[in-house]
Amino acid sequence: MRMLKWNRGLRLLGAAAVGVLALARGASASADVTTELPGSVVVWPKVVWDGTRDTIIQLTNTGNPPAHVHCFYVNAAPAVNSCAPATSRNPPQWLETDFDLWLTKQQPTHWVVSEGRRTNFGDSGDGAGFDPGLIPPVPTCFTGELKCIQTDDAGFPTPGNKLKGEATLRSRTGDVSKYNAIAFLANPGLTSDDIGSDLQLTLTDNNPDGAYSACPDRLLLNHFTYGSPDLAFNNQIGTCPGNACLGGTSDGDACTSNSGCPGGLCLSACPVTTELTLVPCQQNFETQTAGKVTVQFDITNEFEEHFSASTTVNCWLNDSLAAMTANQVVFSTIGTISAFTRIHPNPGNGGVIGVAEEFRKDSNTVGRGAAAAFNLNIEGNRFDAQTDDQGRPVAGGVIDHIIIPAEFE
Numbered sequence: 001m002r003m004l005k006w007n008r009g010l011r012l013l014g015a016a017a018v019g020v021l022a023l024a025r026g027a028s029a030s031a032d033v034t035t036e037l038p039g040s041v042v043v044w045p046k047v048v049w050d051g052t053r054d055t056i057i058q059l060t061n062t063g064n065p066p067a068h069v070h071c072f073y074v075n076a077a078p079a080v081n082s083c084a085p086a087t088s089r090n091p092p093q094w095l096e097t098d099f100d101l102w103l104t105k106q107q108p109t110h111w112v113v114s115e116g117r118r119t120n121f122g123d124s125g126d127g128a129g130f131d132p133g134l135i136p137p138v139p140t141c142f143t144g145e146l147k148c149i150q151t152d153d154a155g156f157p158t159p160g161n162k163l164k165g166e167a168t169l170r171s172r173t174g175d176v177s178k179y180n181a182i183a184f185l186a187n188p189g190l191t192s193d194d195i196g197s198d199l200q201l202t203l204t205d206n207n208p209d210g211a212y213s214a215c216p217d218r219l220l221l222n223h224f225t226y227g228s229p230d231l232a233f234n235n236q237i238g239t240c241p242g243n244a245c246l247g248g249t250s251d252g253d254a255c256t257s258n259s260g261c262p263g264g265l266c267l268s269a270c271p272v273t274t275e276l277t278l279v280p281c282q283q284n285f286e287t288q289t290a291g292k293v294t295v296q297f298d299i300t301n302e303f304e305e306h307f308s309a310s311t312t313v314n315c316w317l318n319d320s321l322a323a324m325t326a327n328q329v330v331f332s333t334i335g336t337i338s339a340f341t342r343i344h345p346n347p348g349n350g351g352v353i354g355v356a357e358e359f360r361k362d363s364n365t366v367g368r369g370a371a372a373a374f375n376l377n378i379e380g381n382r383f384d385a386q387t388d389d390q391g392r393p394v395a396g397g398v399i400d401h402i403i404i405p406a407e408f409e
Helices: none
Strands: 041-049 053-060 067-075 095-103 107-113 142-151 162-171 178-180 182-184 198-202 215-222 242-245 265-268 273-280 292-301 306-314 317-320 338-345 352-360 370-375 377-381 401-403
Touching: 041 162, 041 352, 053 095, 142 162, 162 182, 162 370, 178 352, 215 273, 215 352, 242 338, 273 292, 273 306, 273 370, 338 352
Parallel strands: 178 370
Antiparallel strands: 041 053, 041 142, 041 182, 053 107, 053 162, 067 095, 067 142, 162 178, 198 401, 215 338, 215 377, 242 265, 273 317, 273 352, 292 306, 292 338, 352 370
């Protein structure tokens, strides 16, 4: 599905071509995607507005020249009832809304996604500052991503590498959770004519003629296991005083081991939970085709024992790590308080990017409690992993692309 809100006269012409100019990548020390340096494509993988939790987006032009920016919201909330869980009868959608921004010299801007931003130079609060353009609000129960692309004056993607972003997830209780947007660097040796409307994610240290940073080959995550005791509550009387059964015939009862929970698991009364958000790198905004990637989880506990699981990321996926791994990261299964997980797309699949968020609560907390978002570490890249020394896909390997409409109406 597609909902377009055009408020510009952008025109993008021609098919993409990977630059043949053997030029250096400029000042960048690495071609990897980054959360610390500005880039030409920035992605906020987790954007939420559910009525109780909202997202504040921050975007900055770090350069001296003005920067044109074209942005895409992707709403992955269920299509029938967006506020209900996704099921086979309430499948996730892929609904796009786009808009344009103009950032002056070194200008930061921000907006609350539930409100958007109007062009009102006299407003205050969340709308204060120089307005970069009209930003539409997202609908209630929006769950998805935001992607912004730096363009030239005519609206063509350009390798400016001047955009940097952050996101703050803010609840009505006042709790906040923040992460850095993921930036893709563009090859400064290319021009808008070289890039066109097909943004090929092929720039690596081994392929300096590529267009944009290749997606990571593996995402790395350190985390607490689900149901592990929260060490912050040790020796604190009255906070999470014991464990409780999850599932089975004794659901909710106090327990000391799995044997006390017939058919269920004995978990901490206040478990530390980790939520993972994954987004495919392969996206086609022209044909409204969402990416689909199957990923493997290689989980290592504190004793160097390995556990494995897999899941499929279709358009956008946000869930607890326990659910994604079929409970392979549950404390009673894995046996240690913490674990290390590698997330690796299957051969022949494109890459994924993402963020994680950790939730903690005490026995008096309603809901998920305090949250802390954090960026994932990366290892390798998909382009080098799936191509030969000539840059050709091997054994069914794919090259990630972000394709945007070639001509806006």
